[in-house]
Amino acid sequence: MTKVWIPHEDARHPVNEPPYCWKILSDVFRVVVQTVIILVLALLSAYSLRTGFPGYMLVIFHSGRLWLAWSGISLALGLRTKSAGLSLE
Numbered sequence: 001m002t003k004v005w006i007p008h009e010d011a012r013h014p015v016n017e018p019p020y021c022w023k024i025l026s027d028v029f030r031v032v033v034q035t036v037i038i039l040v041l042a043l044l045s046a047y048s049l050r051t052g053f054p055g056y057m058l059v060i061f062h063s064g065r066l067w068l069a070w071s072g073i074s075l076a077l078g079l080r081t082k083s084a085g086l087s088l089e
Helices: 020-044 053-081
Strands: none
Touching: 020 053
């Protein structure tokens, strides 16, 4: 009788990493926080947008959206080329 090797659950996934979407979203959150800090510093130095509060929310939204796209492209290239330097760390 021959032995049949049955892979253990951890054998298919040797490294327990969180899903890539959480890595991307954590990067987006970091960029949004940095954008808010920059806008607060701009307000303290007497800078104002003509559009007021909705303009500030739009700047924050678009900075997060831009970084979401940029990190997605970087992650896709890293996974495609199997390069650790391009994937999120």
